[in-house]
Amino acid sequence: MTDYRQKYQMTPVIGWLLKDRGGMILLGILIAAAILVPASNLLLPESSAFHVPTWMVSLLGKYLCYALLALSVDLIWGFCGILSLGHGAFFALGGYAMGMYLMRQIGDRGVYGDPILPDFMVFLNWQELPWYWHGFDMFWFAIVMAMFVPGLLAFVFGFLAFRSRVTGVYLSIITQAMTYALLLAFFRNDMGFGGNNGLTDFKDLLGYSLQSDGTRAGLFVASCVFLGICYTVARGITQSRLGKVLIAIRDAESRVRFTGYRVEYYKLFVFTVSAVMAGIAGALYVPQVGIINPGEFAPALSIEIVIWVAVGGRGTLYGAVLGAFIVNYAKTFFTGAMPDFWLFFLGGLFIAVTLFLPKGVIGAVPAFGSADRQSLFTTWRKRRANEGGKA
Amino acid sequence: MSEAAAIQKNASDEEQVKSAQSETILYVDGVSVTFDGFRALNNLSFYVEPGELRAIIGPNGAGKTTMMDIITGKTRPDTGDVLFKSEIDLTKLDEAEIANLGIGRKFQKPTVFESHTVFDNLLLACSGGRGVFQALFHRLSDAEKIKIEKTLVTIMLEDKRDEMAANLSHGQKQWLEIGMLLMQEPELLLVDEPVAGMTDSETEETAKLLRSISKEYSVVVVEHDMEFVRDLDCKVTVLHEGSVLAEGRLDHVQKDPRVIEVYLGR
Numbered sequence: 001m002t003d004y005r006q007k008y009q010m011t012p013v014i015g016w017l018l019k020d021r022g023g024m025i026l027l028g029i030l031i032a033a034a035i036l037v038p039a040s041n042l043l044l045p046e047s048s049a050f051h052v053p054t055w056m057v058s059l060l061g062k063y064l065c066y067a068l069l070a071l072s073v074d075l076i077w078g079f080c081g082i083l084s085l086g087h088g089a090f091f092a093l094g095g096y097a098m099g100m101y102l103m104r105q106i107g108d109r110g111v112y113g114d115p116i117l118p119d120f121m122v123f124l125n126w127q128e129l130p131w132y133w134h135g136f137d138m139f140w141f142a143i144v145m146a147m148f149v150p151g152l153l154a155f156v157f158g159f160l161a162f163r164s165r166v167t168g169v170y171l172s173i174i175t176q177a178m179t180y181a182l183l184l185a186f187f188r189n190d191m192g193f194g195g196n197n198g199l200t201d202f203k204d205l206l207g208y209s210l211q212s213d214g215t216r217a218g219l220f221v222a223s224c225v226f227l228g229i230c231y232t233v234a235r236g237i238t239q240s241r242l243g244k245v246l247i248a249i250r251d252a253e254s255r256v257r258f259t260g261y262r263v264e265y266y267k268l269f270v271f272t273v274s275a276v277m278a279g280i281a282g283a284l285y286v287p288q289v290g291i292i293n294p295g296e297f298a299p300a301l302s303i304e305i306v307i308w309v310a311v312g313g314r315g316t317l318y319g320a321v322l323g324a325f326i327v328n329y330a331k332t333f334f335t336g337a338m339p340d341f342w343l344f345f346l347g348g349l350f351i352a353v354t355l356f357l358p359k360g361v362i363g364a365v366p367a368f369g370s371a372d373r374q375s376l377f378t379t380w381r382k383r384r385a386n387e388g389g390k391a
Numbered sequence: 392m393s394e395a396a397a398i399q400k401n402a403s404d405e406e407q408v409k410s411a412q413s414e415t416i417l418y419v420d421g422v423s424v425t426f427d428g429f430r431a432l433n434n435l436s437f438y439v440e441p442g443e444l445r446a447i448i449g450p451n452g453a454g455k456t457t458m459m460d461i462i463t464g465k466t467r468p469d470t471g472d473v474l475f476k477s478e479i480d481l482t483k484l485d486e487a488e489i490a491n492l493g494i495g496r497k498f499q500k501p502t503v504f505e506s507h508t509v510f511d512n513l514l515l516a517c518s519g520g521r522g523v524f525q526a527l528f529h530r531l532s533d534a535e536k537i538k539i540e541k542t543l544v545t546i547m548l549e550d551k552r553d554e555m556a557a558n559l560s561h562g563q564k565q566w567l568e569i570g571m572l573l574m575q576e577p578e579l580l581l582v583d584e585p586v587a588g589m590t591d592s593e594t595e596e597t598a599k600l601l602r603s604i605s606k607e608y609s610v611v612v613v614e615h616d617m618e619f620v621r622d623l624d625c626k627v628t629v630l631h632e633g634s635v636l637a638e639g640r641l642d643h644v645q646k647d648p649r650v651i652e653v654y655l656g657r
C-alpha cells in the first residue's frame with residue numbers, strides 16, 4: 001500500500017509542485033497567512049500597528065471562500081472549456097448544508113425557544129422537522145452533505161447535459177436556468193429552507209461561539225487550509241494525463257472522441273469535482289458571513305464568478321484566486337464608496353480585461369506570462385518577415 | 392426458373408456475399424444518407440481488403456467526408472450496412488467505441504491538440520486505458536516512451552518533440568495527426584485529404600509515408616491531388632453524387648468517359 005502510494009502519487013506530487021512557481025507562491029502565502037493573520041489578531045494588542053482587527057479576519061476569510069469558488073470554476077472553464085454560469089448554485093447548496101447545521105445548533109436559544117424546530121418553522125406552524133432536516137444536528141453529516149449534495153446535482157445535471165452533447169453557449173444557458181430554478185425554489189417558504197430570509201441568527205459551531213475572535217480565526221485558518229488542499233488537488237488533476245485529456249477536449253473535442261476517449265465521462269468527472277469544491281467554499285463562507293439566503297442562487301452572481309476568473313487569468317488556477325481577491329476587494333471598496341458605480345465598474349473591467357488582457361492579470365506579469373509573450377513576439381516577428389517578403 | 396433453381400441461386404448469392412464479407416476489413420453496402428432532403432450518399436457500396444491501400448477520389452461534395460463520418464460513427468446511415476472485419480456492425484456504435492475497435496481517422500482539416508506539445512499529442516493518442524481513473528493515475532511507461540519516439544521518427548518530427556503543436560506548419564500538423572493515428576495502433580486508417588496545403592516535397596514524403604504504413608495496416612485515403620494518387624500506386628474508387636462511379640487502377644479509371652466527364656475532364 002505505502003509502496004503503491006509512493007510510486008504513483010507522492011513523487012509526481014512533489015515534482016509538479018516544484019515546477020509550479022505560481023502555485024508555490026500561492027501555497028506559501030496561504031501558509032503564512034494562516035499563521036500570521038490569526039496570531040496578530042489574537043496575540044497583538046489592538047493598539048499595535050500590526051494588529052489585524054476581527055472584521056478584517058472575517059473579510060479575508062470571505063475572500064478565501066470566493067477564491068476557492070473561482071478555483072472550482074477555472075478547473076472546468078480554463079481546462080475543459082465548460083463555461084458554467086451556474087456555479088453559484090453549488091456554492092449556495094454547500095452553504096445551506098452548513099446553515100442547516102448551524103440552525104440546529106441554536107437549539108432552544110431561538111426566539112420561540114423550541115428545542116428542535118428552527119424559528120421559521122415554528123412561525124409557519126410546523127409541528128415537526130421535515131425529513132431532510134434530520135441528521136443536520138451532526139457536524140460531520142452536514143460537512144458530508146455540503147459536498148455530496150452539490151456533487152450529486154452536478155453529476156445528474158452533467159450526466160444529462162454531457163451525454164446529450166450540450167456544449168458551448170447552450171450549456172452556459174442551461175446552467176443559468178438551473179441556478180435560477182433553484183433560486184425560485186428556495187424562495188418558497190414551504191421548501192423548508194427559511195424562504196427569502198434564508199437561514200441566519202446562528203449562535204455557535206461545534207460549541208464555539210461564532211462571535212468570538214478565536215472561532216473567526218479558526219474559520220479563517222480552515223479557509224486557508226481548504227483552499228490550499230483544493231488547489232493541490234486541482235493542480236494534480238490538471239497535471240495528470242486526465243488533465244491533458246481535458247485540455248484536449250477544450251481545444252478539439254471531436255478529435256478526442258475519435259481518439260477513443262469518452263468525452264462525456266471526463267467532463268462529468270471534472271464537473272462533479274468542481275461542484276464539490278464550490279460546495280466546500282459555500283460551507284466555509286456561511287459561518288463567516290452569518291447568513292445564507294436564496295440570493296446566493298442569483299444568476300448574476302454566477303456570472304460574476306466567471307469575471308473573477310477572467311480578470312485573474314483563465315487556465316492557471318492561481319490566476320483565479322488572484323482574480324477573486326482583486327475583484328472582491330474592488331467590490332468592497334466600491335460598494336462602500338460609490339455603490340451606484342459598482343456594476344458599471346464590473347462591466348467595464350470585464351470588457352477591459354477581454355480586450356487588453358486576454359490572459360488576465362497573471363498573463364501580464366512577465367514572470368508568469370513570459371512563455372506566451374515570447375510566442376506572441378515570435379508570431380509578430382514571423383508576420384513582419386512575411387510582410388517583408390511580399391513587399 | 393424453377394423454384395428449386397431460384398432457391399439455389401439465392402443460396403449461392405448469400406454465399407457470395409458471405410465470402411465477400413469474410414475477406415473484407417471494411418464492408419460498406421447500400422449506404423444512403425439524406426440531409427434535409429439532400430442525398431449526400433446514394434446506395435454507396437465498396438469493400439476494402441485487409442492490408443489494402445485504397446484511394447478515393449471525387450469532385451467536391453461527392454460525399455467522401457460523409458462516407459468517413461458514417462464509418463466512424465459520427466453520422467448514422469438511413470439505410471445500408473457497414474461492417475468492420477466482416478462481423479462488427481459499425482452503425483450501432485459511437486465514435487469512441489469505433490476508435491477503440493481499431494479504426495483511426497484523420498480529419499480533412501488537420502486537427503491536433505494545439506496547446507499540447509508534439510510529444511503529448513502522441514501520448515494522448517497512445518493505445519491503452521481510456522478510462523477516467525486510469526488517466527488520472529497514469530504514469531508514462533518506458534514502453535510508451537519508446538513507442539512515441541519511434542512514431543516521432545516515422546512522421547519526421549523527432550526534433551519538434553517539445554514544440555507546441557500550434558507552432559507546427561500546416562504540413563507538419565498533417566503528419567502529427569497521422570502519427571496520432573499510428574499511436575492508436577488501428578487496423579484501419581481513414582485519411583481525409585492528407586496533402587492539402589503541403590509543398591511538393593512534403594507531398595512526396597507523405598505518399599512514401601502512407602505506402603509504408605499500408606504495409607502494416609489497411610488504409611483508405613481521400614484525396615484530390617492526382618499526382619499524389621498516382622504516387623500511392625493503388626486501386627482507386629471514384630465517388631460521384633454519393634455513389635461509386637468507377638473503380639480500378641488510376642490509368643484505367645482515367646480513361647472511363649463518365650469519370651472524365653464529371654471529374655478529370657474539367
Ligand SMILES: Nc1ncnc2c1ncn2[C@@H]1O[C@H](COP(=O)(O)OP(=O)(O)OP(=O)(O)O)[C@@H](O)[C@H]1O
Pocket residue numbers: 426427429431449450451452453454455456457458499
Ligand atoms: N451535416 C450535414 N448537413 C447537411 N449537409 C451536409 C452535411 N454534411 C455534408 N453535407 C453535404 O453533403 C455533401 C457531401 O459532403 P462531403 O463533405 O461528404 O463532400 P466531400 O466529398 O468530402 O467534398 P470535399 O472534397 O469538398 O471535401 C455536400 O453537398 C455537403 O454540403
Ligand SMILES: [Mg+2]
Pocket residue numbers: 455456457499583
Ligand atoms: Mg471532404
